[in-house]
Amino acid sequence: MAEMPRTVAEVAEIIRSRQASAVEIARVAIDRARADRFNAWLTISEEEALAQAKAADERIAHGGAPLLCGVPWACKDIIGTKGVETTAGSRILDGYVPPYSATVVERLDREGAVMIGKTNLDEFAMGSSNENSAFGPVCNPWDDSRVPGGSSGGSAVAVTAGEVVFSLGTDTGGSIRQPAALSGIAGMKPTYGRVSRYGVVAFASSLDQVGPFAATVRDIALVCQALFGQDPNDATTMPLPPEDLLRDLDKGVRGMRLGVPKEYFIKGIEPGVEKAVRDAIRELEAQGARVEEVSLPSTDFALGVYYLIQPAEASANLARYDGVRYGLRVEGADLDDTYKRTRGAGFGAEVKRRMILGTYALSTGYYDAYYVKAQKVRTLIKAEFERVFEKVDALVTPTSPTVAFKIGAKVNDPLSMYLNDVFTLPVNIAGLPGISIPCGLSEGLPVGLQVIAGYWQEATMFRVAAAYERGTEHHRMRPPQRKAA
Ligand code: GLN
Numbered sequence: 378m379a380e381m382p383r384t385v386a387e388v389a390e391i392i393r394s395r396q397a398s399a400v401e402i403a404r405v406a407i408d409r410a411r412a413d414r415f416n417a418w419l420t421i422s423e424e425e426a427l428a429q430a431k432a433a434d435e436r437i438a439h440g441g442a443p444l445l446c447g448v449p450w451a452c453k454d455i456i457g458t459k460g461v462e463t464t465a466g467s468r469i470l471d472g473y474v475p476p477y478s479a480t481v482v483e484r485l486d487r488e489g490a491v492m493i494g495k496t497n498l499d500e501f502a503m504g505s506s507n508e509n510s511a512f513g514p515v516c517n518p519w520d521d522s523r524v525p526g527g528s529s530g531g532s533a534v535a536v537t538a539g540e541v542v543f544s545l546g547t548d549t550g551g552s553i554r555q556p557a558a559l560s561g562i563a564g565m566k567p568t569y570g571r572v573s574r575y576g577v578v579a580f581a582s583s584l585d586q587v588g589p590f591a592a593t594v595r596d597i598a599l600v601c602q603a604l605f606g607q608d609p610n611d612a613t614t615m616p617l618p619p620e621d622l623l624r625d626l627d628k629g630v631r632g633m634r635l636g637v638p639k640e641y642f643i644k645g646i647e648p649g650v651e652k653a654v655r656d657a658i659r660e661l662e663a664q665g666a667r668v669e670e671v672s673l674p675s676t677d678f679a680l681g682v683y684y685l686i687q688p689a690e691a692s693a694n695l696a697r698y699d700g701v702r703y704g705l706r707v708e709g710a711d712l713d714d715t716y717k718r719t720r721g722a723g724f725g726a727e728v729k730r731r732m733i734l735g736t737y738a739l740s741t742g743y744y745d746a747y748y749v750k751a752q753k754v755r756t757l758i759k760a761e762f763e764r765v766f767e768k769v770d771a772l773v774t775p776t777s778p779t780v781a782f783k784i785g786a787k788v789n790d791p792l793s794m795y796l797n798d799v800f801t802l803p804v805n806i807a808g809l810p811g812i813s814i815p816c817g818l819s820e821g822l823p824v825g826l827q828v829i830a831g832y833w834q835e836a837t838m839f840r841v842a843a844a845y846e847r848g849t850e851h852h853r854m855r856p857p858q859r860k861a862a
Contacts, residue, residue: 381409381449381539383592385599388448388542392437399437399447399491403430406449406493409540415516415525417534419454421494422461433489444599446489451535451544454495455502456587457576458482461492465578466500466510466528469723470704479576480608481545481587488603493541496531500725501695502547502580504528505555505797508788509727516784517560518856519822523781526556526797529590533560536590537856543591543600547577549584550683551777551801554813557590558776558825561815561854563842564590565597568833569808570615573608581690582613584683584805593852594814594843598622601835617833625840631665633841636769640676641800646778649819654775657816657826660848661773661841671765671772675758679803680795682758685738685751686806692735698723730791759807766831771841774800776813776825800827810835814842815851823854 382388382402391397397405403426410421426449433447452458455465457475459482464470478486485492499509507515507530515530517523518538525534529546533556536544546553548566557564566588574585589600602623607616637658642651662668700706700719707718724732738747765772777797787794804811809829816826826845830838846852 379405381405382542383539385444385448385542385596389444392447399430399433400427402447403427403449403491403493406541410493410535413538413540415518415521415534415538416513417496417515417531417538417540419464419495419497419512419531420462422492425461426491426493429486429491433491436489443488445485445603447491448543449491449493449541450485451494451496451532451541452482452492453498453529453532453544453546455498455547455578456482456545457578458492458495461495463495463578464512465502466498466512467723467725467728468511468705469698469719473704475576477576480573480610481604482576484603496535496544498531499528500728501578501691502528502549502552503691503727503731505551505794506782506787507531508784509725511725514784517781519561519781522783523822524559524784526559526777526781528552530556532590533557533562533564536562536592543589543596545587545589547580547585547587548805549580550687550805551798553588553590554801554811554825554827555777555798557813559781559823561823561856562590562592563594563597563812563814563852564588565601565812566804566810567601567605567835568810570613571605571810571833571835573611573614575608575610579694581687582694583690584687594812594839594846595623595626597812598626598839620836622836622839625836626843628840629664630661630841630844633666633771634769635661635666635668635841636671636765636772637668638671638673638676638765638772638774640673641774643778643799645796646775647780647819650775650778650780650824653817653819653824654826657845658773661845664844664848669769671769673761673765673803675754675761676803678754679758679806680799682751682754682806683802684734684795685747686755688731688735689738689748690735692732692739695728695732755806758803762807762809770830770837772829773841774827774829776800776827780819780822780824804829808832810838812838812842814846815854816845816849817851818854
């Protein structure tokens with residue numbers, strides 16, 4: 378077995394029929410990760426992975442093991458892993474080895490899933506292209522002169538390139554859905570409060586959520602099933618009763634009401650992207666969904682709101698990197714000088730840009746004009762979504778206005794880089810769940826369809842996404858390079 382199975386069900390079948398053990402599958406994943414040509418990995422934790430795989434084989438031999446047992450996965454390097462270096466893509470955390478694992482990692486450990494290692498990302502998850510990593514950019518397996526999207530680019534590529542079966546990312550403004558779209562796989566962000574952030578390096582705490590990448594909607598739902606739930610260590614997680622997230626996967630969309638927000642088909646969206654998304658909406662209509670145009674008038678303000686709230690929260694969260702507690706320390710003449718030198722040397726340009734924006738927005742005199750104003754508009758954006766969800770079961774939109782762009786094309790134009798997230802970040806501002814699934818190609822590159830549902834309605838969102846997936850072949854697309862590999 379030299380190929381990585383694509384789905385959780387395929388792994389289970391391979392193990393059940395004794396074609397390979399969990400240890401053998403882990404070895405394939407490790408070999409493939411080592412041979413990765415896209416700079417997707419920062420750490421491959423071989424020893425830990427093989428120990429987990431061995432334990433998984435023992436559990437499977439006893440019968441009744443969970444579905445994810447023995448399944449190889451990759452972890453974005455902003456999620457803390459006990460005993461395995463966690464850098465957040467930053468020099469400032471170089472060499473930092475957490476003494477405990479994030480709750481999401483513990484939950485996957487409990488299922489018997491096998492973590493192969495840690496994936497590359499934009500520094501502190503600030504970016505849309507993975508070019509802001511202190512450890513070099515990640516490239517897109519569809520065309521390695523292009524970005525895979527970001528900030529969870531390494532996690533997206535590890536799945537796209539067939540190195541693991543699923544991966545975890547974090548999504549603050551689109552960092553799971555946008556790279557899923559640009560890399561041609563599925564990726565989802567849960568309702569805020571579904572998943573624990575405990576042990577995840579904080580970026581913008583009121584927006585951050587952890588979520589999975591995988592090849593199919595079923596696998597996304599399976600991983601969510603393991604991740605979701607209240608955590609006593611994260612007071613923002615909701616105490617909801619456990620639910621079967623797979624229950625509606627096969628129900629189809631007949632009779633469902635789907636909204637198409639007119640503000641999501643703006644000038645600047647590439648014609649090939651618009652066409653693929655419009656075709657996808659027609660497919661859902663052909664399957665019996667009732668599609669109607671809806672309006673979210675404040676969509677235009679979402680980017681402005683996001684680039685006030687997110688840097689403000691980030692500037693507070695990143696104050697802890699002081700050269701004393703974690704990672705890098707550059708000794709100075711006195712303590713103040715040590716802080717300055719450490720932060721000067723440890724943070725990259727984009728992180729510094731956001732610290733400056735954030736501290737400005739929070740400073741006396743500007744706090745009311747910017748930060749408080751942004752919070753008010755945030756409430757408006759949320760209310761508009763709530764109003765729309767009284768009428769429709771889900772929204773369908775493009776995930777990103779463009780396909781994967783060339784490495785370097787936007788690095789000197791932060792505004793055009795920020796615009797890449799116009800369709801994803803309103804979802805974080807409101808705290809809603811969203812998924813991106815592949816819906817075809819434009820100029821030979823993947824396009825993503827975004828499905829957004831109401832609060833806690835992930836099962837409904839999966840129902841729509843799974844219906845689309847069943848009716849089309851786009852989720853089977855593989856990057857052309859794979860044939861040669
Ligand atoms: N691209 C957005 C940003 O740069 C979103 C990042 C994210 O979701 N982590 O902030």
